[in-house]
Amino acid sequence: AQSVTQLGSHVSVSEGALVLLRCNYSSSVPPYLFWYVQYPNQGLQLLLKYTSAATLVKGINGFEAEFKKSETSFHLTKPSAHMSDAAEYFCAVSWSGNTGKLIFGQGTTLQVKP
């Protein structure tokens, strides 16, 4: 069965520091992978997605993620954190032929300290 694991429910970084949010997936078929961000009291916004093209994916707000099949990972990074990056981040997996269903990880709360 397909699943997603996000390591670390809370991540705290200083402003200007590297952001690394970890996501590992389990899929028996080639996956589609997504990172969504949820700001307080808002819906989900797509940061970036991997759909079998380039393994290094660039998204909005300076975020990027690299698909590593050998490690079954899709970690999210940003070179320099801003205070405005503080939010909840969700990794999600889907796959071709599954009627569009998304399976979400548990979420990681990113705290950015001044």
Added chain:
Amino acid sequence: SAVISQKPSRDICQRGTSLTIQCQVDSQVTMMFWYRQQPGQSLTLIATANQGSEATYESGFVIDKFPISRPNLTFSTLTVSNMSPEDSSIYLCSVDRTSGTNEQFFGPGTRLTVL
């Protein structure tokens, strides 16, 4: 992308009552989804709603508790029936408008509190 609105944005309801949540999309879509996000938790898919057919429910969710309508290609409703405090959650609808990549766009959510 897609512009998705939900009504109401939030509500406080009494135990035993029902609430219907509306989801409106700015263009026609085939697939619409309903998710639940319990306090401090991730998103869990309740059901997939395709126009012209019965909704498909995920394990742990039943039609009697969460009836869904999909009368046309731009609109859907989710009803939370006979509510209890455990139903207090954010309910989100989403749509898939992409050609085969399963990317979903989400509405702003409905924050439900059951007393």
